[in-house]
């Protein structure tokens with residue numbers, strides 16, 4: 502990988518600029534079959550993985566099913582002195598129901614359920630036509646940009662660790678057990694992490710290039 | 722002059738790069754033709770937005786530490802716990818590990834983040850002892866780790882929804898949970914507003930200064 506020192510500015514599609522430090526590379530200097538990172542700030546530029554598109558679609562569909570399961574079944578159960586209570590994921594999100602804390606309920610609901618779900622749907626909307634060699638949807642670029650903007654606000658994995666912390670925090674107050682929804686939710690967390698590491702953002706954007714035919718081998 | 726970190730940038734070539742999709746355009750283009758993101762070679766409003774969000778983040782962090790995060794009622798006896806009070810309580814109950822997790826996630830990380838963002842923003846205007854690579858790594862760390870501070874808010878949400886056993890035991894959220902969540906959100910927005918390309922902009926002049934200094938020293 503080398504810095505583009507004598508560029509052909511007429512063909513800007515052949516250039517790729519590091520979004521983090523502005524260093525510029527020529528795409529044909531970068532090997533499409535291996536991971537390419539910026540040489541000075543190590544930001545990932547290209548992350549090709551064979552048949553990743555199909556894998557990501559399968560994982561997205563699995564996530565959809567699991568999320569609805571996780572919403573339906575009890576999430577955590579508690580017992581103390583014969584009294585018991587169970588909470589679903591929605592109960593946990595809506596725990597802040599009084600007055601100004603309402604805002605927090607909405608934010609938590611968004612961070613642990615709505616945003617992860619929205620990103621799955623947006624990913625399907627963008628990738629399905631690309632993977633099946635159809636022309637991209639008319640709003641695919643907006644959809645993928647939104648999905649990328651939402652990425653830091655999807656906090657399912659942090660919530661899962663929060664469950665473990667809660668368990669220990671009330672250990673001497675009461676006994677907590679994980680319900681089936683907890684295991685489904687944990688599976689969703691792991692799938693989302695795999696999916697994010699599998700997605701080559703550069704390949705997706707290249708396939709959404711307006712006047713160009715999708716021409717990269719990764720998504721097929 | 723051709724060290725590994727003196728690279729040709731989009732700006733050097735009279736081009737503007739899209740930070741969302743890495744596509745390159747002529748300098749006068751304003752919106753990315755591929756993904757629709759707004760283009761700016763260097764975001765000059767970046768630093769003022771970084772400072773504005775950071776001030777908001779810090780000012781919500783203060784009430785988050787004064788007011789109770791949650792109140793626990795066991796057999797009609799009610800106690801209210803602040804972030805630090807809750808951690809001390811955990812240490813008394815021999816859960817030192819969890820107390821450390823809470824203290825790191827709710828005190829150490831937020832404070833370190835305020836300091837790191839302020840340092841990065843200041844280092845753009847004046848010279849810095851840290852190299853561009855180290856500062857870039859610091860920025861990535863701040864971006865990656867900031868979200869994890871939300872863990873305390875989630876714990877409050879889980880406990881308040883679950884521990885509702887009439888008189889036997891109940892846990893309810895306190896107002897600090899809201900200001901803590903807002904502090905985390907504003908600090909994340911502050912880090913996102915930072916244009917990391919500016920870290921690399923003055924390394925050429927900095928490197929020249931260092932070369933001169935080395936020549937003088939030898």
Ligand SMILES: [Zn+2]
Nearest residue numbers: 519522539542
């Ligand atoms: Zn870079």
Ligand SMILES: [Zn+2]
Nearest residue numbers: 739742753756
């Ligand atoms: Zn773009």
